[in-house]
Amino acid sequence: MSKSKSKSVKADYVLAGLDIGTTKVTCAIGSVQDKDLSIIGIGHSANLGMRQGVVVNIEAVSEAIHPATEEAELMAGVEIGAVRISTGGPHMQSFDSQGMVAIRDEVVVDEDVDRVIEAAKAVKIASDRQVLHVLPKEFKVDGQEGINDPIGMSGVRLESSVHIVTGSHSAVQNAFRCAERAGLEVTGLVLQQLASSLSVLSADERNLGVTVIDMGGGTCDMISYTQGSVVDTDVVPVGGNNFTHDVAMGLRTTQIFAEQLKIDYGTALKDMVEDEESIEVEGVGGREARNISRKDLSEVIEARAEETLQLIKKGLENKGLIEQMGSGVVLTGGASQLPGLIEMGDFVFDVPVRKGLPVKTGGLTDVVSSPEYATCVGLLKYGMTHSQAQSQAIQQSQSIGTRFAGWKDKLKNLFA
Numbered sequence: 077m078s079k080s081k082s083k084s085v086k087a088d089y090v091l092a093g094l095d096i097g098t099t100k101v102t103c104a105i106g107s108v109q110d111k112d113l114s115i116i117g118i119g120h121s122a123n124l125g126m127r128q129g130v131v132v133n134i135e136a137v138s139e140a141i142h143p144a145t146e147e148a149e150l151m152a153g154v155e156i157g158a159v160r161i162s163t164g165g166p167h168m169q170s171f172d173s174q175g176m177v178a179i180r181d182e183v184v185v186d187e188d189v190d191r192v193i194e195a196a197k198a199v200k201i202a203s204d205r206q207v208l209h210v211l212p213k214e215f216k217v218d219g220q221e222g223i224n225d226p227i228g229m230s231g232v233r234l235e236s237s238v239h240i241v242t243g244s245h246s247a248v249q250n251a252f253r254c255a256e257r258a259g260l261e262v263t264g265l266v267l268q269q270l271a272s273s274l275s276v277l278s279a280d281e282r283n284l285g286v287t288v289i290d291m292g293g294g295t296c297d298m299i300s301y302t303q304g305s306v307v308d309t310d311v312v313p314v315g316g317n318n319f320t321h322d323v324a325m326g327l328r329t330t331q332i333f334a335e336q337l338k339i340d341y342g343t344a345l346k347d348m349v350e351d352e353e354s355i356e357v358e359g360v361g362g363r364e365a366r367n368i369s370r371k372d373l374s375e376v377i378e379a380r381a382e383e384t385l386q387l388i389k390k391g392l393e394n395k396g397l398i399e400q401m402g403s404g405v406v407l408t409g410g411a412s413q414l415p416g417l418i419e420m421g422d423f424v425f426d427v428p429v430r431k432g433l434p435v436k437t438g439g440l441t442d443v444v445s446s447p448e449y450a451t452c453v454g455l456l457k458y459g460m461t462h463s464q465a466q467s468q469a470i471q472q473s474q475s476i477g478t479r480f481a482g483w484k485d486k487l488k489n490l491f492a
């Protein structure tokens with residue numbers, strides 16, 4: 077694509093999402109016209125500044141944000157000034173809370189709903205934590221249960237049950253800092269698995285009951301829905317990086333080569349591999365390359381995959397959620413691409429398991445048709461329903477050429 081040309085995007089508005097993941101940063105730019113989303117730009121870059129979803133090196137993360145956003149901007153032909161970012165990992169915690177208010181004019185209006193959610197939010201949280209989401213689970217009007225949308229209903233007493241998600245204040249602020257350091261304004265922060273679920277689930281699945289497991293590099297982040305509402309969120313501090321580490325240790329090779337072996341030859345079920353298949357393994361520290369059986373590789377991966385899924389299942393069982401998953405479990409995130417994982421999931425969870433790809437949108441829908449893009453596409457979907465579009469601070473008008481001219485000047489000044 078020519079750097080000097082700018083495109084004028086025909087749309088009601090343009091918005092951007094930045095998935096700051098443990099292994100990579102992904103930026104997605106979308107345009108919305110008549111409530112239809114089109115992906116118009118996508119970019120990604122390896123991220124070396126995170127551990128298990130938490131920023132450990134601000135400089136390295138902002139350095140990863142730069143090329144990812146630039147790539148997406150070049151593709152889209154627009155410059156983004158503001159983004160919604162994702163956050164996840166073991167610092168996230170969640171709990172349920174209830175609130176109750178009197179209905180002012182005997183019929184529930186928006187203001188009553190706002191007040192009852194505020195009442196449910198009025199719980200003490202530790203000073204080092206901050207509330208990220210207050211997700212309504214259900215409402216009750218005069219004791220009548222199971223109401224999703226109480227607007228227009230008659231009664232005198234409105235109750236709400238909400239799921240509150242909190243994050244470590246410093247971890248959240250550091251994520252903000254990274255984006256701001258890369259020159260972006262942050263319009264909001266979205267729980268990673270919430271964003272992913274918005275891009276991979278249908279409304280029917282949410283109504284019937286479903287758990288999404290976003291299997292990333294550092295963590296597995298879960299979100300469960302019943303009757304259309306979020307009922308639980310959770311994290312297991314194990315991800316694709318642990319699979320790679322096990323391969324490196326088990327086969328005595330480097331992390332980089334282990335990652336490649338896992339992606340090229342790994343399977344979550346060793347029975348998927350023929351006994352006689354063999355692969356060459358690079359030695360560590362100048363040692364000679366060796367031939368190993370592909371079954372040995374899959375054996376290492378199978379053990380970790382089963383342990384991880386069993387851990388997740390135990391968590392869901394303890395909360396009584398498994399039996400509520402009428403439409404089963406959806407696996408998404410980069411690490412869910414391991415062949416055999418869906419079949420193993422069917423066996424472990426004993427409910428139907430499927431792979432979660434972002435649902436079809438307009439534009440570059442084929443490019444983002446991979447579980448790795450679930451979160452960043454979900455950020456755009458979240459943005460569509462939660463933003464005052466025009467306040468997205470996306471400057472469409474400035475040409476990419478002008479932007480690069482600006483950079484040229486900066487470089488000139490630097491060398492001067």
Ligand SMILES: Nc1ncnc2c1ncn2[C@@H]1O[C@H](COP(=O)(O)OP(=O)(O)OP(=O)(O)O)[C@@H](O)[C@H]1O
Pocket residue numbers: 096097098099100101128129164268291292293294295296315316317320335338339409410411412413414415447448
């Ligand atoms: N084809 C594949 N087979 C198996 N694993 C894969 C494949 N492609 C990518 N992965 C793994 O997926 C992981 C990265 O997934 P993803 O991009 O969803 O993570 P992330 O968002 O950076 O991390 P997190 O969500 O934990 O913060 C890596 O561990 C990588 O090894």
Ligand SMILES: [Mg+2]
Pocket residue numbers: 097098268290292293409451
């Ligand atoms: Mg992720």
